[in-house]
Amino acid sequence: RKREDIDIPALQSAVTALTPGESYTTFSSLPLSEPTREGLKAAHFSTLTDIQAKALPLAFQGRDILGAAKTGSGKTLAFLVPVLENLYRAQCIGSDAGLGAMIISPTRELAIQIFEVLRTIGRKGHLFAAGLVIGGKSLKEERDALARMNIVVCTPGRILQHLSQTAAFNVENLQMLVLDEADRILDMGFSRDLDAIIEYLPPDRQTLLFSATQTKKVGDLARLSLRDPEYISVHEAA
Ligand code: ADP
Ligand code: MG
Numbered sequence: 001r002k003r004e005d006i007d008i009p010a011l012q013s014a015v016t017a018l019t020p021g022e023s024y025t026t027f028s029s030l031p032l033s034e035p036t037r038e039g040l041k042a043a044h045f046s047t048l049t050d051i052q053a054k055a056l057p058l059a060f061q062g063r064d065i066l067g068a069a070k071t072g073s074g075k076t077l078a079f080l081v082p083v084l085e086n087l088y089r090a091q092c093i094g095s096d097a098g099l100g101a102m103i104i105s106p107t108r109e110l111a112i113q114i115f116e117v118l119r120t121i122g123r124k125g126h127l128f129a130a131g132l133v134i135g136g137k138s139l140k141e142e143r144d145a146l147a148r149m150n151i152v153v154c155t156p157g158r159i160l161q162h163l164s165q166t167a168a169f170n171v172e173n174l175q176m177l178v179l180d181e182a183d184r185i186l187d188m189g190f191s192r193d194l195d196a197i198i199e200y201l202p203p204d205r206q207t208l209l210f211s212a213t214q215t216k217k218v219g220d221l222a223r224l225s226l227r228d229p230e231y232i233s234v235h236e237a238a
Contacts (some may be wrong), residue, residue, distance in 0.1 A: 007033070008089055015089070020057040020230075024048060027081075030056060033088045036081060038124035045121075049074035050234045052081075055208075060085055064207045064226040068214035069234035075210045076117050079103070079178045082208065083151060084122060090175055093127050095148045098173040103153045104197070106184040108134040114180060115153045133158050139165070156185060156193040163200045176206045177224075183211040195223055 014031030024030055026047055027040050040046075048056070051069040059065055059082035069075055083101045087093065092100035105111040111134045118130055131145050133154040143166050146152065152159070162169050179185060185194065207226050214233055 008091065012089055015060045015085075018057040018060060020054075020061065020063075022057075024053050024057060031060070032081075033085060033126075035125040036084050036088070036121065039121035039126070040081075042124060043120045045077065049078075051075055051232065052078045054232045054234065055079075056081060058230050058232075059206075059208060062086070062206050064229040065209065065232060066214075066226070066229045067208070067210045067232040067234075068212070069210075069232075071212050073234060075180065076114060077121070079180065079208045079210060080114070080118055080121065083176055083178065084118075084126060084128070086176060086206065087128065087150060088126070092150060092173060092175060094150070095129055097150055099146070099149055099152060099171055100173060101151045101176040101178065102159065102171075102174060102201070103151070103178040103180065104156055104159065104185065104194075105153065105180050106155070106188050106190065108136070108155055110181060111153045111155055118151065118153065133162065143169070156190040156197065160193050160197050163197060171201055174201055174205055176208065177201060179207075179209045179224075181211060182209045183213050191223075198224060 011031050011033060027045060051067060051073050055065055055067050055078040067075065067078060083103065087100045103114060105114055111132055115132050122128060122130065128150045129148050130151040131149045133142050133146060133152050135155065135158045139161065143162060146162060146169060203225060207224050209224065
């Protein structure tokens with residue numbers, strides 16, 4: 001038997017038993033797959049930041065999240081850990097599983113940073129195929145790589161180009177959509193691209209949206225068809 005057959009039901013029960021709102025303080029107090037646990041440990045992450053403590057239990061349970069917390073508060077792990085864990089529990093792993101998560105970032109630079117963090121915490125035995133789609137390579141090269149990815153970190157314009165031009169780009173199995181720096185995505189004029197992207201995605205997905213500010217515009221992201229989203233806002237004393 002594969003290891004997943006043994007630990008996934010146990011992990012799933014532990015996730016169901018989480019009580020969001022309770023004060024979890026460390027990654028080790030949360031139900032995590034062994035590869036993620038080890039990846040976090042190797043990168044010396046142990047204590048949760050406030051946004052992570054609030055977001056992780058809800059995100060593990062499949063809730064949609066609108067999260068606001070200032071720059072530097074640890075938003076990247078607040079969405080990357082749920083991406084790894086939720087795909088792991090759903091066994092959306094490996095080159096045949098298709099694209100399970102799409103992480104949209106406003107700029108190429110930020111996308112590269114997210115990808116580096118993903119590599120850091122995902123390097124301990126996760127079998128996910130992850131990649132960047134931010135332009136800079138030919139469409140064909142990106143398209144070939146996309147066909148094998150379980151997790152893509154991308155910019156709005158470029159991923160839309162693939163969605164609209166590549167007939168074979170299959171997003172039927174997409175479980176999770178993440179928007180990082182959602183306020184900047186909107187400020188930079190990507191709302192229309194975003195609307196168009198959403199049109200291609202299956203509606204029964206989990207959506208996680210993070211930004212540095214809880215602006216009205218971000219609230220207007222009703223366009224994302226969030227399902228009973230949990231609003232999480234962290235205002236730390238400076
Ligand atoms: P944000 O996206 O909110 O601006 P980042 O995710 O970029 O914040 O994280 C800011 C910094 O905090 C990074 O250097 C990151 O490695 C560090 N960090 C994030 N979470 C933790 C944690 N739980 N423990 C220690 N450092 C962390
Ligand atoms: Mg960030």
